[in-house]
Amino acid sequence: MGTNGVNKNRRNLFQTSAALLGGAIAGTLLKPLEIFSQTSEETQEPNKDNLPLWGMGVDIEKCVGCGKCAEACKIENNVPKEPFYFRTWVEQYTVKNDGEVKIESPNGGIGGLKQSVPDDDIFKSFMVPKLCNHCSNAPCVQACPVGATYVSPEGVVLVDEAYCIGCSYCIQACPYGARFMNPFTKVADKCTFCYHRIKDGLQPACVEVCPTDARIFGDLRDKKSDLVKFLQKNPTEVLKPHLNTKSRVFYNGLSSEVR
Amino acid sequence: MEEHFQHLYEALSQVEGYIYPNEIDLHWGLMIVLYPYITGLVAGAFILASLERVFHVKVLKPTYGLALLTALAFLLVATLPLVSHLQHPLRSYEIFMTPNSTSAMAIFGFVYLWYLMAVLLLEIWFDYRRDFVIWSKTSEGLKKIFYQLITLGINDTDEKSAKLDDKLGYFITVLGIPSAFLLHGYVGFIFGSIKANPWWSTVLMPIIFLFSAMVSGIALVMILYMVVSWVRKVKIDMKCLDTIARYLLFILIIDFTLESLDQIHRIYEAEESFDIISVLVSGKLNITLLIMQVALGTIFPLTVLGLFQFYKPSEKIRKLFYFLVGSMVLIGIFFMRWNVVIGGQLFSKSLSGFTTFKTLYSGMEGSVMAAVWMILPLLILTFLLWLMPPWKKIDYHD
Numbered sequence: 001m002g003t004n005g006v007n008k009n010r011r012n013l014f015q016t017s018a019a020l021l022g023g024a025i026a027g028t029l030l031k032p033l034e035i036f037s038q039t040s041e042e043t044q045e046p047n048k049d050n051l052p053l054w055g056m057g058v059d060i061e062k063c064v065g066c067g068k069c070a071e072a073c074k075i076e077n078n079v080p081k082e083p084f085y086f087r088t089w090v091e092q093y094t095v096k097n098d099g100e101v102k103i104e105s106p107n108g109g110i111g112g113l114k115q116s117v118p119d120d121d122i123f124k125s126f127m128v129p130k131l132c133n134h135c136s137n138a139p140c141v142q143a144c145p146v147g148a149t150y151v152s153p154e155g156v157v158l159v160d161e162a163y164c165i166g167c168s169y170c171i172q173a174c175p176y177g178a179r180f181m182n183p184f185t186k187v188a189d190k191c192t193f194c195y196h197r198i199k200d201g202l203q204p205a206c207v208e209v210c211p212t213d214a215r216i217f218g219d220l221r222d223k224k225s226d227l228v229k230f231l232q233k234n235p236t237e238v239l240k241p242h243l244n245t246k247s248r249v250f251y252n253g254l255s256s257e258v259r
Numbered sequence: 260m261e262e263h264f265q266h267l268y269e270a271l272s273q274v275e276g277y278i279y280p281n282e283i284d285l286h287w288g289l290m291i292v293l294y295p296y297i298t299g300l301v302a303g304a305f306i307l308a309s310l311e312r313v314f315h316v317k318v319l320k321p322t323y324g325l326a327l328l329t330a331l332a333f334l335l336v337a338t339l340p341l342v343s344h345l346q347h348p349l350r351s352y353e354i355f356m357t358p359n360s361t362s363a364m365a366i367f368g369f370v371y372l373w374y375l376m377a378v379l380l381l382e383i384w385f386d387y388r389r390d391f392v393i394w395s396k397t398s399e400g401l402k403k404i405f406y407q408l409i410t411l412g413i414n415d416t417d418e419k420s421a422k423l424d425d426k427l428g429y430f431i432t433v434l435g436i437p438s439a440f441l442l443h444g445y446v447g448f449i450f451g452s453i454k455a456n457p458w459w460s461t462v463l464m465p466i467i468f469l470f471s472a473m474v475s476g477i478a479l480v481m482i483l484y485m486v487v488s489w490v491r492k493v494k495i496d497m498k499c500l501d502t503i504a505r506y507l508l509f510i511l512i513i514d515f516t517l518e519s520l521d522q523i524h525r526i527y528e529a530e531e532s533f534d535i536i537s538v539l540v541s542g543k544l545n546i547t548l549l550i551m552q553v554a555l556g557t558i559f560p561l562t563v564l565g566l567f568q569f570y571k572p573s574e575k576i577r578k579l580f581y582f583l584v585g586s587m588v589l590i591g592i593f594f595m596r597w598n599v600v601i602g603g604q605l606f607s608k609s610l611s612g613f614t615t616f617k618t619l620y621s622g623m624e625g626s627v628m629a630a631v632w633m634i635l636p637l638l639i640l641t642f643l644l645w646l647m648p649p650w651k652k653i654d655y656h657d
Contacts, residue, residue, distance in 0.1 A: 084267045084283045103277035103611055139455055145365035146353040165353055166346020168286035169364050175455035177279025177608055186346035243454055259609045
């Protein structure tokens, strides 16, 4: 076979390959353009300003560590009862006279937290309820490779169970330990602010059962809401502010020992 | 399920200090240790091959084909530990269908495919095409059919076509170097970009991963070259082996410097996480980090290879030590991955306590499965060496 044959053969191969490759690239590029073929009704984003922006306040001084919130959450959301899976839990901090900090949360506080340090050794002690912080700069949402976890228009970080591939990257990315891999559904699981309840105008289960009103749930856009009033009245702080996650769970009375 | 809970109850009883209750289970186990390990071997082997092809280190010629086929064999397996670790492996294709543009992990599939399809397969094809044509005429049976098919109908064997193959192959290799850097630097970024984890979150992570990848890939090819030569009963080209060892030394020095810089920086800045990390290093990771990774995997090879630059013992002793050093480097880099992946999950993000990790024997995340993923690429490589032996190729490229 001479040089012409070489070139012809090669040209054919390159032409076919180029056509296939070009087709594939064009397909990929055209995909996002499909949005233009939809009707305006389909593409219209809900006007976020008309929607509530949910958040939560936690009044540390009011929490007595009864753990009812963690228990109610497990029942309401069908969270596995084993002590390795929590959408919310309560931590008991005890600062001893010698400066040592003891943190405990047996079974997430379910059944009530009991003080294990003798009274004489205690400098101060307090309870800190924890849950997903529903960050607006959520590292979990950033990390999810398939977009299965997302922030809803009302500011709630949710997981699409039918879509999550179970890679656990979001769990690694969450600085607050608020996510777990559900052993039954095999997808990432977390607090939803009881999305199914708040949609119907109800309070999240943890807020509903709290006997001391230590958790204040509400709409951050509604100036008259209990949450906004709580934020106005108290100097509040978020957890790990240096990570710039723009958390929407605000703590009143947060001590520097809490992480 | 009961077994899993049992395992977690056991871990719960061994928690030290305070950890968030969801942190008892380590979400990334042995499979995620293997993932950067195997991709690192690929990138390292490829870069060794490129030294010969692009940077004209002609003395490395005997390992060029072997390095490329090693890279291919390991690359074919690289995604399997990842997919087998997924809780929903059948949904893994979603990474290609709807990748989340902000996710460091989402791009892996594309980087992987680019590297496999556009770099490695093309380079090997251009390198072997003329040999495939020749072999298709001299072989029998299935082998003949394979060679005929793989030529893709381009059956020229003249000088001109060989030159074109060489030119295109060279171009792909040049393209391949940044691609190999991208492949493994990117794997480092998956960890380095997690700001929630102070053990991972360092800007040096991609570059540390890259250099450790080169170190492991070069060590692997060095060992494989010796083993393949022994099996084929041919004399080992000592000039080639000495050169590989010298490159291994240089890159190991860079790798060690970078990792030391990372640690010195941590110690000097002594940020919020410093206390827990120093307990982690001196306690939970003392064997895997200080002994396996640093002493055996780095200091020992550095000492031996460094010494050989000044004093050259007999070939026999050098071969023995090269084999030993190569093995130690491979073990050391495995534990480097271990220390990153497992070490990063042993301490709580509350920075107040530790959980434990126990390697399971069976199951998708177990050590048997890990052994399978490590042996499989070697079997693939054996097959590739049988199918397309680099030593039977006719040499074209200058």
